Amino acid sequence: MTTAEYSHALHTLVEDLTTALKTATSLEKLETLRTEYLGKKGSFTQLGKQIKDIAGSDKKEAGQILNKAKQQIEDLLAAAQETIATKQAWIDLTIPGKKPEVGHMHPVSQAMEEITHIFEQIGFTRVRYPEVDWDWYVFEALNMPKSHPARDEWETFFVDAPTDDQKGKMVLTTHTSNGQVREMERLHSKPPIRMINIARCYRRQQDATHTQMFHQFEGLVVDKGITIQHLKGTLDYFAEQFYGPGTKSRIRPFHFQFTEPSFEVDFSCHICHGTGYLDDKEEQKCRFCKSGWHEVGGAGMVHPNVLKAGGIDPDEYTGFAFGWGVERTYTLKEGLNLDDIRLLYSGDLRFLHQF
Numbered sequence: 001m002t003t004a005e006y007s008h009a010l011h012t013l014v015e016d017l018t019t020a021l022k023t024a025t026s027l028e029k030l031e032t033l034r035t036e037y038l039g040k041k042g043s044f045t046q047l048g049k050q051i052k053d054i055a056g057s058d059k060k061e062a063g064q065i066l067n068k069a070k071q072q073i074e075d076l077l078a079a080a081q082e083t084i085a086t087k088q089a090w091i092d093l094t095i096p097g098k099k100p101e102v103g104h105m106h107p108v109s110q111a112m113e114e115i116t117h118i119f120e121q122i123g124f125t126r127v128r129y130p131e132v133d134w135d136w137y138v139f140e141a142l143n144m145p146k147s148h149p150a151r152d153e154w155e156t157f158f159v160d161a162p163t164d165d166q167k168g169k170m171v172l173t174t175h176t177s178n179g180q181v182r183e184m185e186r187l188h189s190k191p192p193i194r195m196i197n198i199a200r201c202y203r204r205q206q207d208a209t210h211t212q213m214f215h216q217f218e219g220l221v222v223d224k225g226i227t228i229q230h231l232k233g234t235l236d237y238f239a240e241q242f243y244g245p246g247t248k249s250r251i252r253p254f255h256f257q258f259t260e261p262s263f264e265v266d267f268s269c270h271i272c273h274g275t276g277y278l279d280d281k282e283e284q285k286c287r288f289c290k291s292g293w294h295e296v297g298g299a300g301m302v303h304p305n306v307l308k309a310g311g312i313d314p315d316e317y318t319g320f321a322f323g324w325g326v327e328r329t330y331t332l333k334e335g336l337n338l339d340d341i342r343l344l345y346s347g348d349l350r351f352l353h354q355f
């Protein structure tokens with residue numbers, strides 16, 4: 001056999017395989033072809049053996065042609081295998097797509113919306129005032145003159161900013177009570193006032209039950225003839241609306257500079273229904289409350305000096321105010337015994353997903 005004949009035979013073999021592969025649509029068929037060509041008794045293998053019939057001087061060239069043909073055959077088989085495999089990776093177009101995750105409002109924002117709604121129902125207006133404010137609004141106008149010891153109750157962050165001649169230093173608001181005199185000013189000292197102010201507050205505190213930043217909501221009502229009964233009625237209304245029917249409020253004497261008289265406000269525990277026990281026999285103590293009540297915040301009748309600071313005549317008008325933390329109000333509602341209140345601000349989705 002001459003080199004030309006040998007080359008021709010190999011070429012034909014490759015052509016045959018190319019044709020055969022066109023109808024090979026399964027991996028089984030492909031394997032059969034592979035054996036037919038490259039197997040021990042395969043046509044290519046046989047042809048390879050015939051190289052011994054070629055004259056010595058031409059063997060080298062024939063060998064090169066043989067190697068090239070082998071490479072072609074292997075490439076053809078590999079390409080065919082890839083095509084079949086891709087086709088077999090069947091795509092089900094009816095499978096629903098992967099939806100992007102939809103978020104939801106942060107639990108504290110949800111609580112703020114709900115609180116706003118409850119008070120809007122009885123004619124309050126939600127307002128917002130600066131969370132970085134003058135000492136005047138945060139302390140002095142609230143009947144707390146400079147260096148008054150009552151100020152120590154609020155662990156204040158002072159802002160490194162120029163001091164105002166009249167309004168003093170700038171501070172991060174320690175409570176939402178800064179909104180009281182600001183609201184009187186907004187309404188040009190003309191009651192009626194029915195304000196609900198919800199805002200961030202800041203105090204130098206950080207542990208499992210306190211965060212440096214938290215939220216408060218503050219109610220203020222000023223009009224002719226406002227009494228403690230209006231305050232108590234408003235607290236009862238909120239208790240029922242937010243915690244559910246049957247929840248009661250309780251006020252206990254306390255002291256704030258900006259209210260007189262002042263009270264601490266408790267709500268009956270909606271888990272044990274104010275009994276302090278989870279069962280009728282009173283054997284299982286409720287672990288959410290202190291003997292049936294939750295202490296939530298402060299309240300009182302607006303101090304005459306505060307009305308005066310807001311340009312309102314205390315002989316003509318009276319008012320009440322209350323204020324406390326959104327976070328605590330919310331976690332009580334959910335019966336959440338959070339070991340660490342800081343979880344609320346950790347941004348941990350495993351936690352937030354639950355609400």
Ligand code: PHE
Nearest residue numbers: 175177298299300321322323
């Ligand atoms: N500002 C007070 C506090 O942060 C609460 C309060 C508000 C008390 C309104 C009386 C009236 O503790």
